[in-house]
Amino acid sequence: MNARFIERLPLAGVHPALAYLATAGLCLIALALRLVADPVLASGYPYVSFFPAVVIAAFLFGRSAAVLAGVLCWLMAWYFFIPPAGVFKFNGNIAVSFIFYLLVVVIDIALIHWMQLANTKLAEERARGAALAEHREMLFRELQHRVSNNLQVAAALMALQRRNIDHPGARKALDEASHRLSLIGKISRALYDPTGQRLSVHSFVETLASDILEANGRNDVRIEMAIAPDVAMDPDSAIPFALIMAEAIANALEHAFADDRGGCIRITITGDEGLTLDIVDDGCGLPDGFALENSGSLGLRIAATLAQQLGGTFRLSNAETGGVRAHLAIPAAA
Numbered sequence: 001m002n003a004r005f006i007e008r009l010p011l012a013g014v015h016p017a018l019a020y021l022a023t024a025g026l027c028l029i030a031l032a033l034r035l036v037a038d039p040v041l042a043s044g045y046p047y048v049s050f051f052p053a054v055v056i057a058a059f060l061f062g063r064s065a066a067v068l069a070g071v072l073c074w075l076m077a078w079y080f081f082i083p084p085a086g087v088f089k090f091n092g093n094i095a096v097s098f099i100f101y102l103l104v105v106v107i108d109i110a111l112i113h114w115m116q117l118a119n120t121k122l123a124e125e126r127a128r129g130a131a132l133a134e135h136r137e138m139l140f141r142e143l144q145h146r147v148s149n150n151l152q153v154a155a156a157l158m159a160l161q162r163r164n165i166d167h168p169g170a171r172k173a174l175d176e177a178s179h180r181l182s183l184i185g186k187i188s189r190a191l192y193d194p195t196g197q198r199l200s201v202h203s204f205v206e207t208l209a210s211d212i213l214e215a216n217g218r219n220d221v222r223i224e225m226a227i228a229p230d231v232a233m234d235p236d237s238a239i240p241f242a243l244i245m246a247e248a249i250a251n252a253l254e255h256a257f258a259d260d261r262g263g264c265i266r267i268t269i270t271g272d273e274g275l276t277l278d279i280v281d282d283g284c285g286l287p288d289g290f291a292l293e294n295s296g297s298l299g300l301r302i303a304a305t306l307a308q309q310l311g312g313t314f315r316l317s318n319a320e321t322g323g324v325r326a327h328l329a330i331p332a333a334a
Contacts, residue, residue, distance in 0.1 A: 220262035256283020
């Protein structure tokens with residue numbers, strides 16, 4: 001019997017009349033088996049085939065059916081197999097036999113009844129837990145939806161505010177802030193799992209890279225990807241990781257492919273020891289004397305800060321292809 005069937009015992013869906021009828025059938029089967037085995041059984045075993053009938057009735061139909069089975073089986077054993085057979089005679093030996101039978105039957109029925117009570121409570125707790133988990137997931141998704149919407153609204157408000165500002169630096173700062181808020185909203189909706197499971201990286205990197213290219217209006221830059229299929233990350237690392245990747249791609253679009261110069265950006269992600277991200281372009285490379293800590297780019301400084309928060313490192317260097325290599329290394333969780 002599988003676990004689901006055992007959880008339904010006793011069979012509550014069976015009508016009481018059918019349960020009692022089936023119990024009587026079990027008792028008759030027990031009688032038939034005892035009659036067949038009687039020639040080979042030694043004397044003193046009048047109840048040997050009737051105990052299983054009581055146990056099966058208790059398992060399948062509950063305490064009341066088991067009591068009925070116990071009474072019927074006792075009467076049949078008394079009439080057919082306790083000397084003198086064929087009459088209901090009562091004496092001291094029969095009384096001892098009956099007490100033994102009664103003790104075994106009561107213990108069997110009580111143990112099975114208590115087991116089924118515990119089984120019923122366990123099934124109810126499991127159902128209650130499943131309902132709570134479903135409710136929690138629904139609330140989580142609703143919360144994520146609202147947070148994402150609020151971030152999108154904030155990004156839209158910044159974009160509207162930008163129209164009233166004439167200073168180029170301020171306009172650019174608002175543009176970048178609006179873009180980052182919008183990006184966080186999209187990522188938070190796509191990445192978080194209410195069960196807390198580690199997230200597949202491959203499922204969202206391609207979409208994120210395409211969104212960044214589309215937001216920058218660059219259809220002349222090609223994205224190539226090499227992502228290990230088993231790479232995963234903790235949910236808490238998803239947004240910082242995605243923001244760092246977004247900043248690295250945006251930096252390549254702004255500097256490596258300036259003046260509408262097309263090219264290729266290759267994204268490589270591995271997860272052998274921790275998580276490693278390499279974004280390599282085939283652009284013009286870094287200027288002489290470049291140092292990330294002295295960079296005036298707010299986006300790159302944000303990327304470096306987010307990497308430190310993840311316990312990792314972020315750095316820029318010239319690639320062998322002549323372009324720039326952005327490298328993020330996040331150590332494996334202890």
